[in-house]
Amino acid sequence: MKLSDILEESVIAIGANKVRSGLTVLGIVIGIASVIALTAIGQGSQASITSAIESAGSNLLTVSPGASSSGGVRGAYGGAKTLLLTDAEAISELSLVKAIAPQVTGRYQVIATAGNSNANVIATTAAYETVRNVTMSGGTFITDSDTSSYSKVAVLGSTIATDLFGDPAAGGTDPIGQTIRIKSTKFTIVGVTAAKGGFGPDNADNAIYVPLSTGMRFLAGETTYLSTLSITAVDQKSMDQLQTDITDLLLTRHKISDSTSADFRVMNQADLASTMTSTSRTLTLLLAAIAGISLLVGGIGIMNMMLTTVTERTREIGLRKAIGAKRRDISIQFLVEAVIMTFLSGIIGVVVGWLASMGINHFGGLNSVITVQWVVIAFGLSALIGIVFGFYPARRASGLNPIQALRYE
Amino acid sequence: MKASADETTRERDMPTVNEAPSSGHMIECRDLTKVYLSGDQETHALCGVSLTIDPGEYVAIMGPSGSGKSTLMHILGALDNPTSGEYYFEGQEISEFSDDELADMRRLRIGFVFQQFNLLPRATVLRNVVLPLVYSGIPRGEREEKAEAALRKAGLEESHWTHLSNQLSGGQIQRVAIARALINDPALILADEPTGNLDTKTGDIILETFNELNDKGHTIVLITHESAVAERARRTIRIMDGLIVSDQRNGHHRAAAVAAPAPVDAAAPAETAAAAGETEVVS
Incomplete structure (x- = not known):
């Protein structure tokens, strides 16, 4: 079976149930968009912390009186007179x-x-x-x-x-x-x-x-x-x-x-900067993890839809097998359907996430920075989700017995 | 997929109707049995069926439901393997073929026509007809030509070719299905109750199409439980309880049957068959 035919069959199948395909795509879109928007916020806060620290002066050391220290550079303000x-x-x-x-x-x-x-x-x-x-x-x-x-x-x-x-x-x-x-x-x-x-x-x-x-x-x-x-x-x-x-x-x-x-404290600006950036990196990862959960849920949505599709199209699968489709032809078709949907979601999700983080920048007063790295990760993740969550339904479809599938009501 | 197709079937991929394997038979079955296991329960669907079908024949396999005729059709159609026995298709023993090898057989040598039509509902007529070619990897341009030829042979008017298949009537749908079965120029056309979902008049037209195809040299095996349908074939094999109970040539002229189709009591096909009184036990 040629790639162009597989794609054509998949597009027809996805288009056959637009509402359901659309809702499934929406699930992944939200996942991808939130990965991009939330990591952009994380990266943005990291960038503003870094720039704030740098704007305070470069190669800066500060000496504060008193050992009473918990945290910041100015932790011991006026506390001790040393x-x-x-x-x-x-x-x-x-x-x-x-x-x-x-x-x-x-x-x-x-x-x-x-x-x-x-x-x-x-x-x-x-x-x-x-x-x-x-x-x-x-x-x-x-x-x-x-x-x-x-x-x-x-x-x-x-x-x-x-x-x-x-x-x-x-x-x-x-x-x-x-x-x-x-x-x-x-x-x-x-x-x-x-x-x-x-x-x-x-x-x-x-x-x-x-x-x-x-x-x-x-x-x-x-x-x-x-x-x-x-x-x-x-x-x-x-x-x-x-x-x-x-x-x-x-x-x-x-x-x-x-x-x-x-009775004094010497603080190094570089130490502070690295502490702050590592904190905000943790924040970025946390946000990404939250977004990742919604991506996972979206992936399960894909699997659910594909399984429903396999059941609904049992007769069609039986027919395809009767006229000579092999296991591989069937499984590839279903896998490609799942991948096309997640890929499409990936594209829309990147655009939506991009717009969202620009909106946050503009209206929300939060600095957000979109990094290519996270766009690539989000996109790769969406393709991966298509393969992972499309695999089981595709296997189910290809494993159907043609005789029973043809008789399925 | 293509490589295995070449190995298993390309060498026999020549004009089918005139092809004669060494034995001369297109299909030769020896002592086929099929046993289904459900739990501890063994069901013997076929209990030793032997038959031969030659190229150019039009055979009806008849029997009441549960007689094993569907199982026989599945084995003849390379959809299933027999439990025991030998099955030569065009001189090649295929009873031990793997799933993929059977898929190649079906794709290149067998055309199916189903009672339920089984068209893709949201695809056009042309798309439905070329579907088997899609799995053969045949270039698009070639597909169109073949599809048009097959649709002409099946007798569907050109104005319907670009319609979606769910916009057609039952008779038209079955013609599309016949065109789909014809597209790979198969050695054998297997029709499973092709008129079962059609009214008598439309059914007649479809059966007439099968007769025309047979006249043009296509080998057809038709499964039915109606004797009126079976009579349209040139040979009727009756099957009951997994065994062939009769195998006879239909002597009467086909035109007569077209003029006056015999009234059929579909609910009691076995009785109708018995009433015909021409049973000749062979096996």
């Missing part, structure tokens, strides 16, 4: 350090003429701009002279700027040159950062930057303790070495011999 400005100066002398930005952070009520808000205020130095990869949308970042002269200037994150002064594009005031009041001290705004994206209340777009010296004196109340140190290594490969160097240096400076009782 990190001194002198520590920062000592670290800046290490050969592998490219730049260092000490920070003192606090959350304060911020009052502007037009509105007020609660914001994360970061007192830091000019180095912060390069260390943390800050880009400006207007004005300038804090300068070294601001720090040395205790200038009362502030730089607003893009979100807080809009919160306080309105969207400049929609008739809001340009914040640069305006003043705000933080903890009863007046600051003049000298710059606004570009939006960076990110999550949570500690989002960089929601922060206000002031000079380190000004912040320590007027906001933190003459403190000498730092909240965080952000350090850039000279290059990617020296990050681990630098992490060790910093740890050793601080242990010596803090006179601690046992590294397990260290």
Whole structure:
């Protein structure tokens, strides 16, 4: 039997019961589409986590005070008072350090003429701009002279700027040159950062930057303790070495011999990134597994339909055998019917999944990324399902005795 | 599929009607038996049937239901293997053939016409007729020609050829089935109660077609339980309880039967047969 004939017979048979074939196809379409859409969401969140981490600065190490640590980079905010400005100066002398930005952070009520808000205020130095990869949308970042002269200037994150002064594009005031009041001290705004994206209340777009010296004196109340140190290594490969160097240096400076009782924490941006991506990879796989279940159910639907078809077409199978079709001819025909249906479902499913993930991107506010890898997997899976779930019905059909099949009522 | 077809049957794939195997018989059965097992129960459907059919014959196999005539037809039609005995088809012993070898036999040498017609309902007339060629892997162009020739032979008007088979009347459907049986130019046409689902008038027309085909040299074996149908053949083999009880030439002229078909009591075919009174026990 020629391939073109097998295909023709199969298409006629599928077309013979359009509603049932359509519903069966729908089952697989949903399976394939959800594999593609859900993995796209998973991949998308992985991509946004990665980009968020990268946007925080490359080759970045952060030092936080206190051993009280459970998780994140800023886990020990203000918790312990162990990190001194002198520590920062000592670290800046290490050969592998490219730049260092000490920070003192606090959350304060911020009052502007037009509105007020609660914001994360970061007192830091000019180095912060390069260390943390800050880009400006207007004005300038804090300068070294601001720090040395205790200038009362502030730089607003893009979100807080809009919160306080309105969207400049929609008739809001340009914040640069305006003043705000933080903890009863007046600051003049000298710059606004570009939006960076990110999550949570500690989002960089929601922060206000002031000079380190000004912040320590007027906001933190003459403190000498730092909240965080952000350090850039000279290059990617020296990050681990630098992490060790910093740890050793601080242990010596803090006179601690046992590294397990260290009163600080050195976090490596790369470690964090890999932890986060592996988490979201797990998420992707979980989503794929859920979608896989619906694909499996779709496959069983195919098998069910094919078995019904075999029963319904018993007489036809008997006839085909009587006029000379062999077992192989019959089983191939039924197998091809199943494969055509899943293949068709695969194509529709890919298109639907693609559209769905584009829709999620556009309307759902979730980042989704379609990867060729998952499209291929979903497609291959659909063909496989056709073969696996078509095999048993095809065998049943081919094994029918022609005499009994012809007599079947 | 093609390779095995070549091995088993190609060598005999020549114009069938004039072909004479070494023994001269197209079909030669010796002591065929068929035993069905259902649980511990043995059913003897055939208890030693011997017969020969020559090329060009038109034989009716007649018997009441349960007589074994269907079983005999299945074995003659290479749909089933006998339990014991020998079956030579065109000089070749096929009683031990495998499923696939039997499928080749059916595809190339035998054409079936069924009581239930068994057409593909949603396919066109032409598609139905070429179906056996599809399994032979014959190119499309050639199929069309053969199908048209077969449909002409079976006597279906050209206007119906592109119709779907479920748009036709019973008589037309059976003509399509006959065309399908003819398409591979088979050695033998096996008709299983071909008029069983047709009214008498349509049945007559179909039987007339069989007579015409026989006149053109086709070998036909027709299974029936109606003596009126059997009389249209040139030879009647009566079978009862798995044994041949008579084998006779129908002497009367066929035209007479066409003019005045004998009234038949379908419910009591055995009695009708007995009443005919020309039984001549052979086996």
